[in-house]
Amino acid sequence: MIEVQHISKAFGDKQVLKDVSFCFEPGKTNLIIGQSGSGKTVLMKCLVGLFEVDRGGILFHDRDFSAMSFNQRKEVRKEIGMLFQGGALFDSMTVEENVIFPLTMFTNQSREEKKDRAQFCLQRVNLQDTGHLYPAEISGGMKKRVAIARAIAMNPKYLFCDEPNSGLDPKTANVIDNLIHEITHEFNITTVVNTHDMNSVLEIGDNIAFLYQGELKWTGDSGSILRTDSPEINDFVFSTELTRRLKR
Amino acid sequence: MGLLRDIGAYLILMRRVFTRPEKSSVFRHQFFIEGQNLGIDSLGIVAIISVFMGAVVAIQTAFNIDSPLIPDWTVGFTTRQSVILEFSPTIISLFLAGKVGSRVASEIGTMRVTEQIDALEIMGVNSAAYLIFPKIVAAVLLNPILVIISMFLSIFGGWAATVMTGLGSSVHFIEGLQLEFSLYDVFYALTKTIVFAFLITSVSGFHGYTMKGGALEVGRASTRAVVFSSIAIIVFNLILTQILLS
Ligand SMILES: Nc1ncnc2c1ncn2[C@@H]1O[C@H](COP(=O)(O)OP(=O)(O)OP(=O)(O)O)[C@@H](O)[C@H]1O
Ligand SMILES: [Mg+2]
Numbered sequence: 001m002i003e004v005q006h007i008s009k010a011f012g013d014k015q016v017l018k019d020v021s022f023c024f025e026p027g028k029t030n031l032i033i034g035q036s037g038s039g040k041t042v043l044m045k046c047l048v049g050l051f052e053v054d055r056g057g058i059l060f061h062d063r064d065f066s067a068m069s070f071n072q073r074k075e076v077r078k079e080i081g082m083l084f085q086g087g088a089l090f091d092s093m094t095v096e097e098n099v100i101f102p103l104t105m106f107t108n109q110s111r112e113e114k115k116d117r118a119q120f121c122l123q124r125v126n127l128q129d130t131g132h133l134y135p136a137e138i139s140g141g142m143k144k145r146v147a148i149a150r151a152i153a154m155n156p157k158y159l160f161c162d163e164p165n166s167g168l169d170p171k172t173a174n175v176i177d178n179l180i181h182e183i184t185h186e187f188n189i190t191t192v193v194n195t196h197d198m199n200s201v202l203e204i205g206d207n208i209a210f211l212y213q214g215e216l217k218w219t220g221d222s223g224s225i226l227r228t229d230s231p232e233i234n235d236f237v238f239s240t241e242l243t244r245r246l247k248r
Numbered sequence: 249m250g251l252l253r254d255i256g257a258y259l260i261l262m263r264r265v266f267t268r269p270e271k272s273s274v275f276r277h278q279f280f281i282e283g284q285n286l287g288i289d290s291l292g293i294v295a296i297i298s299v300f301m302g303a304v305v306a307i308q309t310a311f312n313i314d315s316p317l318i319p320d321w322t323v324g325f326t327t328r329q330s331v332i333l334e335f336s337p338t339i340i341s342l343f344l345a346g347k348v349g350s351r352v353a354s355e356i357g358t359m360r361v362t363e364q365i366d367a368l369e370i371m372g373v374n375s376a377a378y379l380i381f382p383k384i385v386a387a388v389l390l391n392p393i394l395v396i397i398s399m400f401l402s403i404f405g406g407w408a409a410t411v412m413t414g415l416g417s418s419v420h421f422i423e424g425l426q427l428e429f430s431l432y433d434v435f436y437a438l439t440k441t442i443v444f445a446f447l448i449t450s451v452s453g454f455h456g457y458t459m460k461g462g463a464l465e466v467g468r469a470s471t472r473a474v475v476f477s478s479i480a481i482i483v484f485n486l487i488l489t490q491i492l493l494s
Contacts, residue, residue, distance in 0.1 A: 048370055049369075050366055050369065050370070070374075073372070074372040075372075077370060077371060077372035078371075078372055080370060080371075082367065082370045084363045084366065084367060085363070086362055086363060088362060088363040088364050088366065088367040089364075090359075090364055090367075091358070091359075091362075091364070101371075102371050104271075104273075104274060105270060105271065105274060105371065105372075105373055106371075106372070154371075160370075
């Protein structure tokens, strides 16, 4: 569980997050949704400590992350996996070495154990035969899957995904969404996903936070999002022909 | 003002760079990779530059001293002194600032742009130390070796040019080489080289690590890295010469 308590964040005089409070629940796919520029990425980067919040607290199972030093955060970070928008795979390493990297850094496992674990994670994302390739040699969707494999290598308690399916075809996007959803339930992870894809919202949204210009405007789940009468969220949800038809 | 702020940011980054490596086995692995990338890969071009540089110094000296009053060993002596004191340590370091500096800055800058550094941070890795420290150590250990090789090859180049062009004899050249040889000069040269190696890798690492923006800025960051590490070399060359030779 991650509790966000009244956090605010500004860049210069531009207020990006305004007093956001929310609870990301364990074993669920928690979504942060909202228009482009609404502050989703900033919120996620605040959660993992890449940005410092101006006000408010972030609690990882009652541990106040925002008040910790770099070394204290290290312990929490070992429990965090993150999937970046572009994958952020290490270019100089093969796919397998990418997945092994956190294990080398933070465990004392033998070479065989690490290889086994990497193979298991790659299998989980259906990429068992690509271990020897470099990131430049695989497709965008495959990169995202490798990034998922790397993110789950350390058995994280918390998984963060920034727009996991942007730039992918609908079918591959669906595969990635379902993968994240399954892994979340399988390993009881607290997963946080940024997205503006309505398809993902309806498919995997266990717990949804809707950001509107840096403010939390609505919370709920995939069942209730089609039935709300908040004008901002209706505007967001029913912005495409497909969703408008869905409503009728 | 801007410069002062940059120097402050540079020092703060260096404090993060010089913390104990997370794991010595990982550091060793990185060190060998960087040794290959920054040291061994430069060997060929350093060798070529050195031979030609030495040849030019010798020929210039020979051409410019036509007086019968100047002894025959002057060409060998001057070549040795110029090569050891300035050409090998300073010129080779300036050259490496271009080659290694741009490489370091663009490698780290690309990792910044593609969020690979963020990925390291999220895992709890001290990315500054992980990326920059092995590069500094590799350069500080390997550049002196490159410079020593450069000294030998430059002097060889000078000797070969003198003899082949008939501007002097081998015997006189070698006599000049051996005249009043002082080991302190080599110490001075290698001290400079080590300081320059540190400047090249840390300044370039700084420009790559702290860059903001996209792919276009990576190119700018690597240009800045080369410019600033070259300036740092020139300034510290003056300072160190004052301290060590006065
Ligand atoms: N490092 C930064 N410095 C200054 N302003 C920033 C920074 N990062 C984000 N912003 C601003 O914060 C606002 C929210 O950006 P953010 O990246 O969180 O949007 P987003 O909801 O993730 O959008 P998208 O769906 O397009 O990714 C934007 O207006 C952006 O200009
Ligand atoms: Mg975003």
